[in-house]
Amino acid sequence: MRLAVRSAPKADETLHAFVLRLATANGHDHPGWILAAAGLGSTFATAPCDLAGLSGLTGGLATVDALARAACWDARGREGRMLLSGKPVAASALALAHARICPACVDAVGTVRALWDLRCVSACPDHDVRLTDRCPRCGRRLGWMRPGPGICPCGAPLGSGGETADPGALSVARAASWGG
Numbered sequence: 023m024r025l026a027v028r029s030a031p032k033a034d035e036t037l038h039a040f041v042l043r044l045a046t047a048n049g050h051d052h053p054g055w056i057l058a059a060a061g062l063g064s065t066f067a068t069a070p071c072d073l074a075g076l077s078g079l080t081g082g083l084a085t086v087d088a089l090a091r092a093a094c095w096d097a098r099g100r101e102g103r104m105l106l107s108g109k110p111v112a113a114s115a116l117a118l119a120h121a122r123i124c125p126a127c128v129d130a131v132g133t134v135r136a137l138w139d140l141r142c143v144s145a146c147p148d149h150d151v152r153l154t155d156r157c158p159r160c161g162r163r164l165g166w167m168r169p170g171p172g173i174c175p176c177g178a179p180l181g182s183g184g185e186t187a188d189p190g191a192l193s194v195a196r197a198a199s200w201g202g
């Protein structure tokens with residue numbers, strides 16, 4: 023089986039973010055359906071697993087290698103390190119339990135960048151706004167199992183507004199962005 027709308031991970035997109043974007047593009051209100059069809063469990067983005075089913079759903083457009091590069095898996099042979107966009111970073115530097123977004127990015131591009139998963143990054147260097155990890159309406163922390171990059175499970179749009187980030191947070195975000 024193949025999805026009607028097929029795609030591959032962008033260079034700055036984690037596996038979580040890719041599956042969420044793919045689900046939305048195919049009209050699903052939850053990524054769970056795609057995970058089930060691909061034979062993936064809930065830890066697919068953070069623990070090594072077989073991505074052949076997911077690759078198959080994209081008709082091979084997303085290769086198994088490209089999908090694995092987008093995953094935040096243990097960096098082999100590098101104790102305490104995980105991969106982010108294919109680069110080893112300290113596992114403690116990643117904030118993977120909850121999703122964070124730049125409201126302006128999800129509004130304009132519909133993408134969630136890998137950069138947002140770095141704990142030290144709290145601002146978007148493109149929009150000068152603070153990242154958010156909560157829905158402005160229901161107040162819940164954002165997870166990856168939501169209807170779309172810019173939609174909370176409660177139905178509220180997440181892509182509006184955004185508070186101006188402070189200069190210190192912006193410098194850190196810019197430095198991390200160049201480093202990435």
Ligand SMILES: [Zn+2]
Binds near residue numbers: 124147148149
């Ligand atoms: Zn942004």
Ligand SMILES: [Zn+2]
Binds near residue numbers: 176
């Ligand atoms: Zn909400």
